Amino acid sequence: MVLTGKLLFIIIIPAIVLFMQARLALADDTWQLDDSAELSDVEEMELGKKVDEYIRHQFYLHNDPELSKELNDITHRLSAVSERKMLPFTCNIIQSHSINAFSAPGGHIYVTEGLLKFAETEDEVAGIIGHEVAHASLRHASKLYREFIGILSQRDKGTDFAETLLLFNCHLEEFEQEADTTGVLFAHKAGFNPNGLPDFLERHLDLLIQNGVLGLLRFGSFTTISSRIGHLREYISSLTLKE
Ligand SMILES: [Zn+2]
Numbered sequence: 001m002v003l004t005g006k007l008l009f010i011i012i013i014p015a016i017v018l019f020m021q022a023r024l025a026l027a028d029d030t031w032q033l034d035d036s037a038e039l040s041d042v043e044e045m046e047l048g049k050k051v052d053e054y055i056r057h058q059f060y061l062h063n064d065p066e067l068s069k070e071l072n073d074i075t076h077r078l079s080a081v082s083e084r085k086m087l088p089f090t091c092n093i094i095q096s097h098s099i100n101a102f103s104a105p106g107g108h109i110y111v112t113e114g115l116l117k118f119a120e121t122e123d124e125v126a127g128i129i130g131h132e133v134a135h136a137s138l139r140h141a142s143k144l145y146r147e148f149i150g151i152l153s154q155r156d157k158g159t160d161f162a163e164t165l166l167l168f169n170c171h172l173e174e175f176e177q178e179a180d181t182t183g184v185l186f187a188h189k190a191g192f193n194p195n196g197l198p199d200f201l202e203r204h205l206d207l208l209i210q211n212g213v214l215g216l217l218r219f220g221s222f223t224t225i226s227s228r229i230g231h232l233r234e235y236i237s238s239l240t241l242k243e
Helices: 014-027 039-056 065-079 114-120 122-137 141-156 162-191 197-210 222-241
Strands: 088-094 101-104 106-110
Touching: 039 101, 039 106, 039 141, 065 088, 065 122, 065 162, 088 114, 101 122, 106 114, 106 122, 106 162, 114 197, 122 141, 122 162, 122 197, 141 162, 162 222, 197 222
Parallel strands: 088 106
Antiparallel strands: 101 106
């Protein structure tokens, strides 16, 4: 995947942070969800539409029909082997030199120009998109949304806020690991090389070390990324052993 433009800086924004920002931005919105434990597909798609509008306000989208088609073909191959192929999955390109990908509820996936420029193979891009498809397939947005609403109400009551926040952070890491392995499984099932994701993460980690920015990133610490890579390599060897 080749895009012109210079790599200016690299930062990882965990998808969920963006989702939370979007949720806060929507706090005054008249649109409300009911209080049931899980979002229905329709509710999730409605929420996704709102978050997508927010993201389109915050970022410029890169308009390249050919590249878009290529990315959406990859996305549809991956979503076709997921548990939620009924969701209208779409992949958009964000004008940014940072290397990042994230998703909004309801099947909206975003990758940056910087990420596409950095990716060396289609398998690497499929690994990244697979991770985002997995978040949707595993209903992570819905689960975190409920948890987040709970945290906000606890904060208002002033009870055990720090402890709840810590637990929430643990869940974020669990969800990341779950999306990693499930995404790699989707990539494998869809006919991509499952090593695409760990290959990408490994090269990205090297770049972060070279740029000396690791220490600044809470979610991008060396141990977190290298344990993700190690876990993925192990999972992939168990996948290929089964065949
Ligand atoms: Zn993720």
